[in-house]
Amino acid sequence: MVKIKVDEDACVGCGSCVEDCPNDVYELDKEHGKTVVVNEGDCMACLSCHEICPSQALEHDDIHVAKRLYIDRKVNKAISKII
């Protein structure tokens, strides 16, 4: 079962995750201006919400993480010298 954590300090309440999620997993708590998880059971861990969140406020635990073959280790090694 997917566990979703929302970092309330980081969430800016833009509602991008609410709009982007195809399974209505999130809702915007208008009173506090933050995202809340309302339908965790329907999360399919596509991670579209991660990609769209401007403040990286979301965390998904216990999911299948797809193989990331596109990450070029040589490029990463070069970048790590700068960052």
Added chain:
Amino acid sequence: MEIERKEIRGDFKPELIPPETGGDINDYEEALHVLMKFVGSMSSALEQVSGRGANAIVYQAGKRMGHEAGKMTEKTDNLEKAMNELSEILGMEFYFEMWKPSGQEEYTVEKGDETIVKLLFMDCVVRQTLRRTGLPQKGPLCYLLYGYMVGAVEEVMSIKGKLDIDHVGPNACLKTLTIKWGGK
């Protein structure tokens, strides 16, 4: 960055098949990245030249691959069984599972003479290639998977099917497979 190149020299006759592939894992990784860039460029060029016709070409290529993959499993009329077997065969390139919303009891939904099942593709070489090349998802290359699944299902169940993309994401994509029983 300096790359060390080591030349392999030896005698080779055309009729000799090397017993094992040479090179180490880094060589394969480099080859994979070149292939990804190559396939990505080819897909975008195909779209530029053929427009929407690119989708049909890639679909046909995928369908052929799907038929070949489908030959490796037993024929069945049971959609769930077919999906489980195909998932094992395609597992390395396209790891997928059947998916249902929490409120739904069964994976398959009967609608008239159609059976519908939602498939969640988690590991997908197409998605990896698109992200490696910086191309958007849902483009012509995604039609490869469309053709692949349809070809495999046609082979296993001897029936017509279609696959629609519901949602694409960086970690998984949701697709709907529709089987039309009247189309046998």
